[in-house]
Amino acid sequence: MIEAKKISKEYRIPHEKPGTLFETILGKERKKTYETFFALKDVSFKTEGGEMVGLIGKNGSGKTTLLKILGGIIAPTSGTCTVSGYVAPFLGLGIGFHYELTAEENVFLYGAILGMARQEIKEKLDSILRFAGVERFKDMKLKHFSSGMTNRLAFSLMSQTNFDVLLLDEIFAVGDKDFIPQSLAVLENYKERGKTVLIASHNTGLLARYCARTLLLDKGSLKAFGNTEEVIREYNTL
Numbered sequence: 001m002i003e004a005k006k007i008s009k010e011y012r013i014p015h016e017k018p019g020t021l022f023e024t025i026l027g028k029e030r031k032k033t034y035e036t037f038f039a040l041k042d043v044s045f046k047t048e049g050g051e052m053v054g055l056i057g058k059n060g061s062g063k064t065t066l067l068k069i070l071g072g073i074i075a076p077t078s079g080t081c082t083v084s085g086y087v088a089p090f091l092g093l094g095i096g097f098h099y100e101l102t103a104e105e106n107v108f109l110y111g112a113i114l115g116m117a118r119q120e121i122k123e124k125l126d127s128i129l130r131f132a133g134v135e136r137f138k139d140m141k142l143k144h145f146s147s148g149m150t151n152r153l154a155f156s157l158m159s160q161t162n163f164d165v166l167l168l169d170e171i172f173a174v175g176d177k178d179f180i181p182q183s184l185a186v187l188e189n190y191k192e193r194g195k196t197v198l199i200a201s202h203n204t205g206l207l208a209r210y211c212a213r214t215l216l217l218d219k220g221s222l223k224a225f226g227n228t229e230e231v232i233r234e235y236n237t238l
Contacts, residue, residue, distance in 0.1 A: 002047045002070060002165065002198065007079035009040040009065050009220075039065040041220045042079070047213075049084065050194035052187075054207035054214030054228055056235050061217040063200040067091050067167045070198070085164025085196070088114065090155065097150065099143040103134055106142055107157055114161045124160050131182060132156040152179050159186050165196045204232045 012034040040062045047053050055063050068074045070081055071089030096113045097106050107128055111121040121128075129135045132152040134145075142150060158166075187210055190197055201207055207214055207228055214231040216224040218238060224231050 001049045001084045002045075002053075002081070002196065003083075004046070004066075004070070004081045005044050005079055007040055007043045007066070007069060007076045007081055008038060009062075009069065009074070010077040011037045011039060013037055038220050040069075040076070040217075043217070043220075043222045044079075045215060045222065045225050047196065047198070049196055051213070052191060052197045052199065052211045054211035054231075055198055055200040055217070056202070056204070056207060056214055056231065057217035057223075058238060060219075062220040063217055064091060064169055065220075066217065067169050067198065067200060071167050083165055086115070086162070087165045087167065088158055088161055088163035089167040090158050091167065091169045097142055097154070100141060102139050102141055103129065103145070103153060104138040106153070110154065110157050111160075114158065116161060128153075128156045128160060131159070133179065148179075155183065163195070166190065166198070168197065168199045168201075170201055204235070208232060 013036075014034055043062075043066065055066070057063050065074070067089065068091060069076050070083055071087055071091065072083075073089060073091070096110045098109060101109065104125065107125060108118065108121050112118070126135075129138050132149070132155075134149055134153055137145070137149070145153075187197070191210065197210075199207065199211065211228050213226060214228040215222065216231045216235050223238075224234050
């Protein structure tokens, strides 16, 4: 279950750059002024356990900020959120990876970050690499991987964790023709197992297929939350 109560996230954008070193030495100070920017404004909603919920909105609407707050990566400026169970946030390429390590070494590193035991990772190593399509490159440093290969490896590993709540941010945007069907099969499995999943995506077809309800964010505010087909129609009018 996910419950958000009046979540806001405020950022302060400076109007002027800091003074030069010379000005600092002379003790000359510039007047500092800031502009307040709300990435999220009083967002409240509640999902049920085992529900797949969509998250949609234009770029800059606050989707990733909301997912980061729910995943415990950043704190809200005001408001509270409660997420029941173990949360697996998948919000960016290679978060937790070390690019000077090989793919295999990163599986053990990232797996440990996700709370997997070393023996469990060893038992699942081949299937993780195979799902990501990088078996041939397991001894290659990750810095030589494409962004798509890195993303597939991270998603493959995360799909092996025993999470209760999964937060996905445009995971299918970099997928190829082989990876996308595999990932959709994983989503089907999550749905059958009653996992709670929040999916941020511009792919309205994907949301209509898997999510009975969808959140619509617009300029940081919750514009709508309800039946996915109805919310998509409202999104298309923005």
